[in-house]
Structures are given as C-alpha cells and as structure tokens.
Amino acid sequence: MTHSEQWYQRALKVTPGGVHSPVRSLKNVDAQPIFFSYGDGAYLHDVDGKSYVDFCLSFGPHILGHCPEVVTRALREQVGKALSFGACHPLEVELSERILQSYPFLQKVRLVNSGTEAVMTAIRTARAFTRKSKIIKFDGCYHGHSDSLLSKAGSGVAALNEASSLGVTPSQVSDTLTATFDDLSEFEALLEKWKGDVAAVLLEPVPANNGLHVPRRKHLQAMMELAHRHQALVIFDEVITGFRLSLSGASGYFDLTPDLVTLGKIIGGGLPLAAVAGRTEILDQLAPLGGAYQAGTLSGNPLATAAGCAILTELAQNPPYQKLELATQDFADELERLVQKFDMRVPRIASMFWLQASEGEAFPPQIGDAQRALYGKIFRKALKVGVYLPPSPYEVGFLSTAHLGRPLEQTLEKLESCLK
Numbered sequence: 001m002t003h004s005e006q007w008y009q010r011a012l013k014v015t016p017g018g019v020h021s022p023v024r025s026l027k028n029v030d031a032q033p034i035f036f037s038y039g040d041g042a043y044l045h046d047v048d049g050k051s052y053v054d055f056c057l058s059f060g061p062h063i064l065g066h067c068p069e070v071v072t073r074a075l076r077e078q079v080g081k082a083l084s085f086g087a088c089h090p091l092e093v094e095l096s097e098r099i100l101q102s103y104p105f106l107q108k109v110r111l112v113n114s115g116t117e118a119v120m121t122a123i124r125t126a127r128a129f130t131r132k133s134k135i136i137k138f139d140g141c142y143h144g145h146s147d148s149l150l151s152k153a154g155s156g157v158a159a160l161n162e163a164s165s166l167g168v169t170p171s172q173v174s175d176t177l178t179a180t181f182d183d184l185s186e187f188e189a190l191l192e193k194w195k196g197d198v199a200a201v202l203l204e205p206v207p208a209n210n211g212l213h214v215p216r217r218k219h220l221q222a223m224m225e226l227a228h229r230h231q232a233l234v235i236f237d238e239v240i241t242g243f244r245l246s247l248s249g250a251s252g253y254f255d256l257t258p259d260l261v262t263l264g265k266i267i268g269g270g271l272p273l274a275a276v277a278g279r280t281e282i283l284d285q286l287a288p289l290g291g292a293y294q295a296g297t298l299s300g301n302p303l304a305t306a307a308g309c310a311i312l313t314e315l316a317q318n319p320p321y322q323k324l325e326l327a328t329q330d331f332a333d334e335l336e337r338l339v340q341k342f343d344m345r346v347p348r349i350a351s352m353f354w355l356q357a358s359e360g361e362a363f364p365p366q367i368g369d370a371q372r373a374l375y376g377k378i379f380r381k382a383l384k385v386g387v388y389l390p391p392s393p394y395e396v397g398f399l400s401t402a403h404l405g406r407p408l409e410q411t412l413e414k415l416e417s418c419l420k
Helices: 003-014 069-079 090-102 115-130 184-193 217-229 249-254 302-317 321-342 369-384 406-418
Strands: 036-040 043-046 051-054 108-112 134-138 176-179 198-203 233-238 260-263 274-278
Touching: 051 406, 069 302, 090 108, 090 274, 090 302, 108 115, 115 134, 115 198, 115 233, 115 260, 115 274, 134 184, 176 184, 184 217, 198 217, 217 233, 217 249, 233 249, 249 260, 321 369, 321 406, 369 406
Parallel strands: 134 176, 134 198, 198 233, 233 260
Antiparallel strands: 036 043, 043 051, 108 274, 260 274
C-alpha cells in the first residue's frame, strides 16, 4: 500500500468520503485521491516522492507557479507579526487599492474569505441597492455552494428553479431564475416575465466551472445591455478569470464594465481570500454604512492579504499575460493534435484550456458515460507518467509562468508517449 493510500484510509475514518472538497475524490476519473506533500514552480510532489507537472494549479490561483519567491517572502515577513487581528490593518487597505487600480471603473471593495462568500455578498448587496428580489443565473455556470445558487432550470423558461442539492429547500431557490447562456431571446423573455423584479444578472463572463466556454464579446455586451434595459445590475463572477485573463480579468479582456465583480483565487496568492468590488453607491449598501449585513472574523486576514499584495504587485509590474497566452495557444494546439484521434478538442483562452470530451458544442456540455470513461483513462495514463491534468472532465486546466519552457516540452513528450 502506498503512502497516499494509507493517508486515504485514515481520511475515510474522519471525513465524509475522505475529502474536504468533492472533486479531490478523483471519482470522475475512476481513481483514488492523491496526497501531496509540496509544490514548487510547475510541479507537485506526492507523499510517495513522485513528481508531476501540475495543470490544475489549485484550480487557478497559482499564475506564477507553486510557492513563487515574491509570495513566500511576503508571508515570511508577515508571519512573525500577526496571524489574525480581527481588526483593521494596512494590508487590507493596500490590497483593496491594488484591486481597484486594475478595475478602475469600480470604487469600493469588501474583502471576504471565499468565492462562495463573495458571490453571496454581491447578491445581497444588489438586492439591497435595487430593492428587488429575483436573480438570474445561467445554466452550467457555477457560483459557489450557497443555498440560493445550488439550483437548476425547471421545466421551461418561465419556471422557477428547483434545488439541485439535498439540503436545499424549494423556498431557498425560489428567487433564483435560470436562463440558457447562449440564448438571448430566452434571456430577454425571462427578464420580461419578471419585469421590475430582477435585482441582478449573475454570470461567469467566461464559464470555466463546467468545461470552458469562450463567448464572443458581442454576445456578452448584448447580455449586459438587456440586463441594464430592465434596470438589473450586472455581476461578473471573476473568481476564476480575475487577474487570470488580464490584469483586469475578463472585464478588461473584453473591455466591458459590469456593476459588481467578484474575485478570488489569484488575489489571495494561494491563501483563502476573495472580494466583491463595485461602484460606491452599490457597495455602500453594506454595513456599517447600509442595511445589508455582512461580516467575517477572518476577512482581510493579514497573511492572505500579504500574499495578495505581493502577487498583484508582481503582476502589475511584470505582466505575464501575452507570453502566457502565446504559450497556452501553442500547448493547446499540440495537445489537440494528440487527442484529436479520440474526437476531442482543446478550447483555450488566455492561460486556460480544456480537454473537451463532450459531444457537440452546446453549453453546458453533455458528457456521457463513454466520454467520461475516456477522459478518466487519459487522466490515469498521464498521471502514471507524471502529468497531473484536471481531475474531472468538467474541470479546466491552467498554465503558470513556471510552466514556460522545459515543463511544457516535457509534458508533451510524456503525453505523446502514453497516448499512442
């Protein structure tokens, strides 16, 4: 029995399913969890001493690779000063300023601890500002695990949602409406049906939690115009795309200006931290100024904000986006060449890519048993030769600056060999 297997058996005794987040179970790729001991640059190392080129990157935060010196140095400096204050400190102000420098059309930031919490806060703030109750989301887009967003479309565009998780009651999702991302007429019909009741439209500008769906700017702009025509706010969920697509995320990449933006992952430098940013008159609905209550004992944690300030400063001073996008294009082209014999494609944008095993181009993707099994086989073959791909056919992959050069060459060599 390997050390990973031993740790998994111990975990099963103390944790549901042996994991603290479902995708880590590797259930979708017919494998057992791997327990890692450390990461450096483009590589992960497991408790058995095996190394892997990592294309998961903690699901996105590590745009500079694992443990970049600029972040670890900031953490070493901070760890001897304070782990938590439960009070105000300069780093939370500095991080908020850095975020707003990159999103100049927004004026205020509230720091929180997770993407789920950021989206929940954005929705509450939007309802407080508009005094309306309904939220429109899009089928296939994930916005965290708060009760009101764990829903799926009902029977037809006019129907309210039904819960898609046990433990979530119908009343908790009754104010959440779902439309089809690529169907503007359906979206407009939903806005018309609930005219005067929609507080906000919540969307991933680049859906990346259910495969990778790359929209056209014209389509995103049309969605925003429809929302604003019905006096609904537009919330961009940029927990993944923020500081990943560009220094101002998808907003800057597509040159669009939403009313609220949620951020996470990269802004914490690998530590738990997220944020909601918006115009002053909207964010000032939050307590202690406004009547929308939100709080968090560890919000703006000094370790997380130290890491966040370090990585955002580095990204601003040495933007890696052009070279990352070019490298991702080349890598995705070669990867597509290797998997096209399996009728797979590799969509990509900026430094993100997806091994698409789904049938057709529809979003959300339809991945049948055969496609899931195929992806699982590819994942396990890659794992055997030291390549850690996203651990689900629905998850996207990421590149970091640490991948440039030899790690990408090494990966393609390994995959060429194991996928013959």
